[in-house]
Amino acid sequence: MGGDHGPSVVIPGAEIALQRRPELRFVIFGREDAVMPVLDRHPKLREASTFQHCDVAVRMDDKPSQALRQGRNKSSMWRTIEAVKLGEADVAVSAGNTGALMAMAKFCLRTMANIERPAIAAIWPTLRGESIVLDVGATIGADAQQLIDFSVMGAAMARALFQIERPTIGLLNIGVEEVKGQDEIREAGRLLKESEIAGLDYRGFVEGDDLGKGTVDVVVTEGFTGNVALKTAEGTAKQIAAYLRAAMSRTLLAKLGYILAKSAFDRLRDKMDPRKVNGGVFLGLNGVVIKSHGGTDAEGIAAAIDLAHAMARHGLRQKIEKDLHEFNLRLSDSAAPDASERR
Template sequence: MGAEVTISLDAMGGDQGPEVVVPGAADALIRNPDLRFLLIGDEKRIRPLLEPYKRLKERSEVIHTDVAISMDQKPSVALRKGRWHSSMWLALQMVKDGRADAAVSAGNTGALMAMAKFCLRTLEQVDRPAIAAIWPTIDSECIVLDVGANVGADARQLIEFSVMGAAMARAVFNLEKPSIGLLNIGVEEVKGLDHIKEAGQALRSTPLSFRYHGFVEGDDIGRGAVDVVVTDGFTGNIALKTAEGTAKQISAYLRAAMGRSFLARMGAVLAQGAFSALRDKMDPRQLNGGIFLGLNGIVVKSHGGTDATGFASAIDLASDMASSDVVRRLADDVARFQTELQLEGAA
């Protein structure tokens, strides 16, 4: 038996709310039997959904609120009207108060980030939080950040993202010195925007607790060239959505090709095991969930349109983050790196 981890769930977030959140929690509990849940939302909708899941019902507490943040609500409006009473805010408040080790929501990303920054605050010496996602590679997985929290990022923020991504890689992948790459239009040092080149120079010249690989290109992400790929949220979000769309496109091509003739259908039957493995590898639900790095607490954002399988993956990520003490590790790494930068500047 491992250490018990409590996760607060915004049961009203996402396109389908508790109809996805509850079975997703039940699925996650099978893999992580030491989990406990705080299900926050409309009790009249949540309670009947718990009935088929005896184990989940025993390990869950329902906290009622009938206030929910809509998927299209502006972050400023959500923060003003949803603070204190909404299911999203209360899920975060549970983390702040120490009642939960992590919060998971499939709700409005902008609203969740605004509320998380206001409720939990950023770590000292962190300018902006970032959303980090686990990305499948040919042989394993890597971390990509930022994938949507910040439209732009200057050199200092890219450096902070690198330090935070390295801390996450140590916690999730159990790597002593993960490799970091800055996403760029080429690997040559002379290519790219000035702030990317400036960040690269700082990372190359400063003693680090991780290995700075240099610049990487878009195709290096899937190849697994580095353990952590760093970019701004605008570029990272486009890359993430492009990869998900490409996976769906390839799946559609394969289905069409396998049904084109009798021989193709027979071949599909014979290769069913291989196609099943490929489908699982390309299924974005298996790696659903982005963690907000840089906050005084663990917050995981699930895709709003995911199903129970995908939401369970987001819970798995939250559980892993809570068990690995990633917030403390990240705070220590950021403080150490800022000290190293100051010493380097004074030399």
């Protein structure tokens, strides 16, 4: 029911995902009068789905506290998340209100042991392929321990998604020198360097231009900075696309040049297509939740479902729990400050 277009985009997106992965099964939550007319036009999806009517749908402009208070136990968003808690679904996917989704997910699923705040991890296109960036909006401000938690969770996600045995990790900072940055970032860097956890290769600080270069597999930052970086990258991609369209249509010679180089421009457009990497993963919860961009189309919804499939198939939550346990043991052995002092 969420996003800018609701069932008219979500249902066709699920159909595309089903065509790619026939083994998928869906539990669809929403208002019957809005969902069923669309679902009936997709018989294969309907056959692979179970529909559950919900009287309440969280609006995109609802405040998280309002959505949690009014929509708990009866909204389509709550019941989608609850299906993961009850084992009726492996992953929850929603294009709805981000703040409400995070509030409900945290309240319903709870955070993992020793995790104070969850994070949203995004897939980031780079010159080398793809990286993971977190947090991109869940936690505004983060102390050293939270940055370490994000690093461990991001590494687990990289192993699950990219099949990398020991992902490289970088902390986003204003410079690569160890003396630069806020105290929390420098402390997190020191602890990551000293811990030498087996499944994580810490490479030190990285800067903003390293995001596009793909210098490391996982870039870690707090939610305010991460969200600004994400929105800046999205806006820059749209700006470049607009420049190219204007340049290619300006003169007859430019149009001819576009025709001759069309295949190259098609590859560039495909590489810059934000729908291909749609879907933010909520990490640190006792269950996996995927947040789709609210303004995406059916292809973007399908990409978010593809991501959900990968996270479930590779046991993301179990990997994170295992890595956090091992890391905290190493941290205890190195006589680091206890949790109460860190937080």
